[in-house]
Amino acid sequence: MNKQRKFRELEEVLVAQATSDGDGVQLKRVFGGADLARFDPFLMLDEFGSDKAADYIGGFPPHPHRGFETVTYMLEGQMEHRDHMGNIGRLGPGDVQWMKAGAGVIHSEMPKQEEGLMHGFQLWVNLPAAEKMTPASYNDIDANSIPSYELNGVAIKSIAGELKVDGTKVSGAVTGLSTDPAYLDMSFDSDREVVVDVPDGYTTLVYVYKGSAVIGDSDYQLTKGKIARLSREGELLISASGATRLLLITGKPIGEPIVQRGPFVMNTMDEIHQAIRDYSEGTLV
Numbered sequence: 001m002n003k004q005r006k007f008r009e010l011e012e013v014l015v016a017q018a019t020s021d022g023d024g025v026q027l028k029r030v031f032g033g034a035d036l037a038r039f040d041p042f043l044m045l046d047e048f049g050s051d052k053a054a055d056y057i058g059g060f061p062p063h064p065h066r067g068f069e070t071v072t073y074m075l076e077g078q079m080e081h082r083d084h085m086g087n088i089g090r091l092g093p094g095d096v097q098w099m100k101a102g103a104g105v106i107h108s109e110m111p112k113q114e115e116g117l118m119h120g121f122q123l124w125v126n127l128p129a130a131e132k133m134t135p136a137s138y139n140d141i142d143a144n145s146i147p148s149y150e151l152n153g154v155a156i157k158s159i160a161g162e163l164k165v166d167g168t169k170v171s172g173a174v175t176g177l178s179t180d181p182a183y184l185d186m187s188f189d190s191d192r193e194v195v196v197d198v199p200d201g202y203t204t205l206v207y208v209y210k211g212s213a214v215i216g217d218s219d220y221q222l223t224k225g226k227i228a229r230l231s232r233e234g235e236l237l238i239s240a241s242g243a244t245r246l247l248l249i250t251g252k253p254i255g256e257p258i259v260q261r262g263p264f265v266m267n268t269m270d271e272i273h274q275a276i277r278d279y280s281e282g283t284l285v
């Protein structure tokens with residue numbers, strides 16, 4: 001008897017929802033907010049994209065974070081980050097900022113353009129309890145230092161992690177984190193398929209932001225603006241339907257309680273109250 005290949009399957013599909021955050025920035029919340037355990041170790045994914053300045057010009061004035069990491073990936077436009085540590089970072093097309101809020105950061109994220117297209121993503125990655133109160137850090141990753149791969153009509157930018165794609169080891173700019181996140185931007189030039197090896201047990205998310213793709217041996221078209229959360233075992237087969245761009249995000253679940261209030265993500269409500277007190281008393285950072 002032939003042994004059938006086992007592919008990861010769709011567990012859930014969510015449609016990115018229009019919302020606003022910061023100072024009136026219009027964006028799409030892909031996931032985030034409630035019942036986060038099933039996305040563990042990920043907390044949120046936002047897509048911001050507009051060619052109308054009014055949708056982004058307010059930016060994100062100074063605000064705090066504690067307990068997790070924020071990853072900003074720009075496709076188009078210019079943003080400037082400033083934080084309490086004195087870092088100033090300019091993010092342009094293809095650049096990534098990987099910031100560990102840890103015990104506390106206060107930063108701003110403001111547009112550095114008054115017109116034109118602004119497009120990108122922000123992903124929140126949780127930290128295990130043992131790392132939540134570690135010092136904040138900040139890593140600007142220039143577009144040129146993000147490894148890129150070209151595999152049979154599929155262009156890959158590997159922001160983080162190490163995964164095998166069609167048997168080729170794809171290594172990202174950021175590795176060695178305890179949640180072992182992989183974050184790939186995959187661009188398919190036409191009907192193409194790839195098989196990705198993702199470790200058993202890992203959370204696996206596919207977000208299509210251009211075109212359409214099918215996962216595994218289902219026939220469901222995951223179209224632009226939809227994210228799929230997949231089953232935790234088997235190979236990942238992605239079949240693009242025409243020119244398609246998508247984010248593949250995988251990571252090792254932490255398995256601890258998640259309590260979130262706004263910009264603070266901790267394990268208990270007591271720790272949330274402490275974060276709110278620390279921020280109001282000026283001792284968060």
Ligand code: MN
Nearest residue numbers: 060065070109
């Ligand atoms: Mn922020």
